[in-house]
Amino acid sequence: MTRQTTPLAERIRPTSFDEMVGQERLFGKNGAIRRILDSGYLPNMVFYGPPGTGKTTAAEIIARGSDKTIRRLNATTASLADVKSAIAETATLFGSGGVLLYLDEIQYFNKKQQQTLLEYMEDGRVTLIASTTENPYLYVYAAVLSRSSVFEFLPVTPEEMLPALRRGLSLLRSDNPDAAEPREDEDDLLYEIASRGAGDVRRALNLLEQLYAASGGDPASADINLFAPKAVWAADKSGTAHYDLLSALQKSIRGSDPDAAVFYLARILESGDLPGAVRRLQVIASEDIGLAYPLAAVVTRACCESAKELGMPEATVPLSHAAVLLATSPKSNTAYLAYAAAKADIEAGLGQQMPPYLRPSNSFDGYKYPHEFENRWVEQRYLPYDLGDKKYYEYGDCKNEQAAKAYWEKIKKK
DSSP: OOOOOSOHHHHTOOSSGGGOOSOHHHHSTTOHHHHHHHTTOOOOEEEEOSTTSSHHHHHHHHHHTSSSEEEEEETTTOOHHHHHHHHHGGGSSTTTTOEEEEEETGGGSOHHHHHTTHHHHHHTSEEEEEEESSOHHHHSOHHHHHTSEEEEOOOOOHHHHHHHHHHHHHHHHHHOTTOOOOOTTHHHHHHHHHHHTTTOHHHHHHHHHHHHHHTTSOGGGSOGGGTSOSOOOOOOTTSHHHHHHHHHHHHHHHTTOHHHHHHHHHHHHHTTOHHHHHHHHHHHIIIIIGGGSTHHHHHHHHHHHHHHHHOTTTTHHHHHHHHHHHHHSOOOOHHHHHHHHHHHHHHTTOOOOOOGGGOGGGTTTTOOOGGGSGGGOOOOOOSOGGGTTOOOOOOOSSHHHHHHHHHHHHHTTO
């Protein structure tokens, strides 16, 4: 058996777009990036998406097909001096056609390091291909983005991943003449490996290589559960994936889809983020359900407190209760919008002329105490004078708010 030290994922790294798996909409026969390159135009590009989805592979294929001097830097280890050294090559004979700079993990470069590239990107001496696992609109300097085309790489599905796993298994067998014969159900095993990869081709290939080594060349005989959990998800609590999941949970509840709500809740909890789920569910109860069903906030609070006391895995029970309740409840964001509108006026410097009878410093002189009047209401100005008759809260069309509207219209005789 040939002993290999180079990881399988690296050994079968594609050398052309046709060998790539996933990202068909970008690199397929009619893919967006492929069409751009076929026209002879090579723009500055930023690739973003989860690990193992082909960002580095695509950049290397593009670099090989260009007529430019190629420099590769990883922002986790590169310094400003490394960037300046790459740029300096544009003044040499070898760099006269321009330099193609592939910058991996660009989110680790600070603003000054990214700004160093701008002048050279502007006049074409440097063509930048940058990649990141984070949201580029949060981590990449705006001036760099304005000079670049941004492309999102999506997780690779198990079906898309199968060709890479077949190539990988074939290569492993070629290293070992004594390997077991292929089994009829081999694709079932490869599909299971692809599923455990959770959209990451590199992770799936690493798993295949481990199974192959541990089983002596018969990966189907190994217990896959010993090498990989049944679900692997990004769990970086400060990264983009974390906030993507919380956002998906809130939007699913806001869209009244209990199935999607429970799914994203499970993703969040199984990745270990109980505090994040608890916090977001309580926000949703007031932001999206609000006055349409005020008790939702009370019930959600009780479920969240119960979850914190129980801990995992029992916490999933009250939190799924809360998620389904919120998703199936009527919706109103009128209170949330009212606050946002008031905040905007405050930030604009409005609302300075408060009625004097509202201030203790004025001894409440002229203030009318509503409880002393019929129906415990009396007409009186409360908003600052410079805001006129500004309306921040508008009654929603849900049952509760319409009932409140009818009550106050009757009381106020409007």
